[in-house]
Amino acid sequence: MYIIMLGAPGAGKGTQADIVCHEMELPHIASGDLFREALEKKTELGLLAKSYMEKGELVPNAVTIKMILERISDPDCVSGCLFDGFPRTLEQAEALDKAFAAQGKSVDKAIYIEVPDGELIKRLSGRWICRNCQTPYHLVNSPPKVPGKCDKCGGELYQRADDTEGTEKKRLKVFHNLTVPILDYYRKQSKTIEVNGNLGIQEVAKEVISALKQR
Numbered sequence: 213m214y215i216i217m218l219g220a221p222g223a224g225k226g227t228q229a230d231i232v233c234h235e236m237e238l239p240h241i242a243s244g245d246l247f248r249e250a251l252e253k254k255t256e257l258g259l260l261a262k263s264y265m266e267k268g269e270l271v272p273n274a275v276t277i278k279m280i281l282e283r284i285s286d287p288d289c290v291s292g293c294l295f296d297g298f299p300r301t302l303e304q305a306e307a308l309d310k311a312f313a314a315q316g317k318s319v320d321k322a323i324y325i326e327v328p329d330g331e332l333i334k335r336l337s338g339r340w341i342c343r344n345c346q347t348p349y350h351l352v353n354s355p356p357k358v359p360g361k362c363d364k365c366g367g368e369l370y371q372r373a374d375d376t377e378g379t380e381k382k383r384l385k386v387f388h389n390l391t392v393p394i395l396d397y398y399r400k401q402s403k404t405i406e407v408n409g410n411l412g413i414q415e416v417a418k419e420v421i422s423a424l425k426q427r
């Protein structure tokens with residue numbers, strides 16, 4: 213099964229992707245994590261991505277599409293995966309469909325996690341992430357058992373450089389202008405599952421998993 217997780221910055225894509233991937237045994241392909249890994253390794257891709265990420269802008273389509281198509285050609289994605297943060301533009305959605313069509317595959321479902329903008333800002337401002345396994349925590353909503361340490365792997369928690377007020381607002385604007393339009397692309401194909409993301413983490417997960425299992 214090939215699943216897309218759509219939603220604004222802070223909607224809970226990463227949080228829900230972790231739960232769904234564990235439940236459905238799917239690889240988790242997060243475009244933002246791939247860019248951050250490349251940056252950590254100081255590769256050309258990472259340094260290019262940084263210049264866009266720190267401004268809250270999207271990394272150019274050509275670079276992003278190439279990175280994702282390379283990643284999904286790995287053997288672990290042969291029969292399915294969950295995309296988190298990709299596609300984010302119509303051009304990316306069409307490129308994915310084209311690449312899949314050439315292999316006789318297709319996107320099965322696009323899950324849209326809907327959360328009001330005011331709540332998104334609160335979530336991003338309180339977010340801490342594991343430097344090692346990327347698990348997201350929230351100071352109020354889902355704090356780690358030991359402050360500063362990941363419950364899963366003991367890794368160090370940090371705050372993302374783009375989780376600052378100015379950049380958060382820019383990322384939301386980019387989401388509304390460039391990513392919201394692709395909802396219609398998947399709605400026309402009857403592939404969207406729209407869930408209320410303004411509930412607790414486990415309640416949202418229950419809704420997502422039950423919708424995926426029904427269909």
Ligand code: AP5
Nearest residue numbers: 221222223224225226227243244271297335339349350413
């Ligand atoms: P990316 O890393 O994808 O970030 P994003 O889309 O901005 O999304 P986030 O990771 O910020 O939020 P999330 O929805 O995963 O929320 P989370 O689960 O962490 O992209 C970063 C940058 O990379 C982009 O700006 C761009 O520059 C570049 N990029 C990436 N993909 C690209 C692409 N395809 N094309 C071009 N450029 C690209 O949750 C947030 C917080 O809320 C956490 O603290 C969590 O604990 C908490 N929380 C989660 N769910 C709930 C809930 N239900 N109730 C209460 N709290 C909750």
